Amino acid sequence: MNFLKLSDRDLGETASTDKPKRSSEFSERKLAPADFSGIYSNDLLPASCGEEMTRGFLQELVDILLGFICKSNQRSSKVLDFHHPHQLKEGLEGFSLDLPDQPETLEQLLVDCRDTLKYGVSTGHPRFFNQLSSGLDVIGVAGEWLTSTANTNMFTYEVSPVFLLIEEVLLKKMRSIVGWADDEGDGLFCPGGTISNLYSILLARYHFYPEVKTRGMGALPRLALFTSEHSHYSVKKSAAVLGIGTENVVVVKCDERGKIIPAALETSIATAKEKGLVPFYVNATAGTTVYGAFDPLNVIADICHSHTLWMHVDAAWGGGLLMSDRHRMKLQGIERACSVTWNPHKMMGVPLQCSAILVKKRGLLQECNKLGAQYLFQTDKPYDVSYDTGDKSIQCGRHVDVFKLWLMWKAKGSDGFGSQVNKCLENAEYLYDQLQKRTEFELVFKNKPEHSNVCFWYIPPSLRSLPPGSDRDRRLHQVAPRIKGRMMEKGSVLIGYQPLGTKVNFFRCVFSNPATQQEDIDFLLDEICKLGADL
16 A cells, blocks of 8 residues: 555545546656745645645655654764754754744745754654653654644544543553552543643542632641652642642652652651641652652552552653563552552653553542533533543643554554563663773662663763762762763763752663664763763
């Protein structure tokens, strides 16, 4: 089948013997002129006779995208072609961010598309280690293309029948993998892990104090919620957004590996009660952002049960390990959570964005958020209106984030996702082993990585003879940022860095791209040494 030239029947039209087959006409001659310099957007569909021109334009665009995808997988290509903000704002080689009063040609739009990709970051490159979400899954990209083409909204079955059923299937599957029974649970796909975590606090508050929906925070006691010092900042941000206040987020101490200390959690809860606060929620993290640590979920669940607290597990980063028979035991106890955040756009490699909030108590999302707008959620529609899930959401318009995950799941199967996760963690172990062998590097902590995060310092020659102390720390703190700056200018590889607590800036390498091989890890270490040798 020629996937680029669909017949009338493929497009859903009724074939007729008394009219010519237009698809064959297109296959026998050029679809559109290669020169778009005199062609404008109003020459495309829905313009009369615009189909041929539309096909030609979109084929040119597909060629650009295919070129970028192929280049992203070439190790000889750059991860990024870095320019400072003022350079991009001023314009480069005909690339301008300014918005015109008069329409520009399709030729210029194609140039703009090429330049946007050229000056961006190739997050699908096997040597991009900078963020928790990386890689470029071709099936996922295909799913995103179809989603944009469908251009519909996830609030009612009447406008999104297939996508809403796909969401139902995915959420049910993910809840079963978490370990919940078939007859319990609910969920939604959300615009990122921060919003998923916000939902968890919103639902926990409503669960204990449903009057908050109508009467507001003034009708409630002063609430307190608990999270570890290594947890994601979205917990504090959500408390601010929901009117609980960041001062009422109690940050609990972690051990040297980044796991919450259960005894410290117990003490924090008791202290909050003594101060007149009312504890209601504990956030446990399965895969912290920096260290990749997994909190002891079963112990935390016991504490939450004894104090009647809502237990949420932020598994945005670590949830993907549930797909691996080899690593899922690191999340033992997650089935005891009241809610779970899971981001398939991280370890599972789904194109951004794709995040889910899973809720154990069925019906709570609807009760908490329902307002029953009569222009959307009529009860007398000619189908089962329980599939009009939009009133569960705090949004009205909701993007379709489910199709690309569903399509990838069909392409890989659960086992394929598991193998993908295993490979990423094998890469982390390989990096850990190499760092132990090389004297130019020091591990931030000696333990074998639990997740795919590996944290380390590069020690340049000038610092290797210095004794531990404030002077060494001060100078070492400057090393990672300076190497990162040179790395961005060169564009050969990209890795993140940060300080944490009393620890000065260190590199954090994360693996979520299955295209990354051991040769890429060797290249990373050698490149860091080259870029930092004179520091």
